[in-house]
Amino acid sequence: MTPKIYITRKLPDPIVDKLKNAFEVRMWEKEEEPVPREILEKEIQEVEGLYCLLTESIDKDLLHLAHRLKIVSNMAVGYNNIDLAAATEKGIMVTNTPGVLTETSADLTFALLMATARRVVEASDYLRAGDWKTWSPMQLTGQDIYGAVLGILGLGRIGEAVAKRARGFDMNILYHNRSRKPEAEGQLGLKYVSKEALLRESDFVCVLTPYTPETGNYIGAKELSLMKPNAILINTARGGIVNEEALYHALKRGQIWGAGIDVFEEEPVRTDHPLLSLPNVVALPHIGSASNNTRLKMALLAAENLLQGLQGNTPKNLVN
Structure with a gap:
């Protein structure tokens, strides 16, 4: 069965296409608006992979709903938006995107x-x-x-x-x-x-x-x-x-x-x-990594982390 993933913000088409080659992909289609919590709560119950941003709080309550989730791929270097202890306790991998920014x-x-x-x-x-x-x-x-x-x-x-x-x-x-x-x-x-x-x-x-x-x-x-x-x-x-x-x-x-x-x-x-x-x-509005090339590299690295984690490999950027 093809793994399902959820992406919490609209990404460039080449990144989404890469993920669609391996997964059944669902995505929040808005660029400038975070996914509502109630939608995220619903989606996380049905997926093996979550591709998220710093704007999402991946807390203990949300992870409690994640019965199939195997990996959270965060498109950021920091991961303080994720309850790392709760994820680790449930055996959920967490990855980030260091180096490229x-x-x-x-x-x-x-x-x-x-x-x-x-x-x-x-x-x-x-x-x-x-x-x-x-x-x-x-x-x-x-x-x-x-x-x-x-x-x-x-x-x-x-x-x-x-x-x-x-x-x-x-x-x-x-x-x-x-x-x-x-x-x-x-x-x-x-x-x-x-x-x-x-x-x-x-x-x-x-x-x-x-x-x-x-x-x-x-x-x-x-x-x-x-x-x-x-x-x-x-x-x-x-x-x-x-x-x-x-x-x-x-x-x-x-x-x-x-x-x-x-x-x-x-x-x-x-x-x-x-x-x-x-x-x-x-x-400034949190634009530290905001160059075209860097944001595309971050998006691609987060996608690769997800691919590695759901294809049975240890992701290069595993943080737990």
Whole structure:
């Protein structure tokens, strides 16, 4: 009998065609709207494979309904939207899509750092609003990037890729990670320091840690109070790692100079979110991996994980 799979968002035709060659495929046909929970609850009872995005909560209650499910293929590097313990208990494989988005995500991280430091969005809005009347010496002045101190929290693939870009700007690069990486230190000229030292010494702090129970609220009021008043915080990892209320107050009080954010605790972020009211915040709608090539690679890798898992092989990107 041909295995059945459910895809929780409309995918490009070549990816769907590849899956249709091996499976009976059902798919939520909308691109810009997540599948309703009640439909997902119905579909998951009837399939051996689930192809999902970060927008779906694959929690214990949902997995309890999955009587035939063998694999959940998540089109993302992170998988905090999936109850990994519940899936493992039921013998359900969980896979992700690492590696293919490293360089694209590092590009966006550094672009966000530069845009925040040089007030690019604010300056564009200023011009478009007709407020540019003359040149003046201190108009829309920002922070220098070249030669500044960059602190990277979480030196995974993306962290190392960001460090490579920072070397081109002759930045002094500090990092903090669960474990030291001597090889990366030698190759990239990195210096390992404590989390507290990194926060105190950095002009830019890039948050690139995975989201885990240990990294929830990893940056809160205490951590923000250690940072320089001219420092900029960049978060392209996951919402929830940075305490958004604490960040808002730190920015509002001038405790730190600015922030660039691509991820929020609740997504999509509401338009009246306090952080969006601040001119010294550059906010993006979770586009870290959003290049055409990278998203297609992610979609294909998630499909290949599903194929491997349902054809009796151990998927290359198994996370449980």
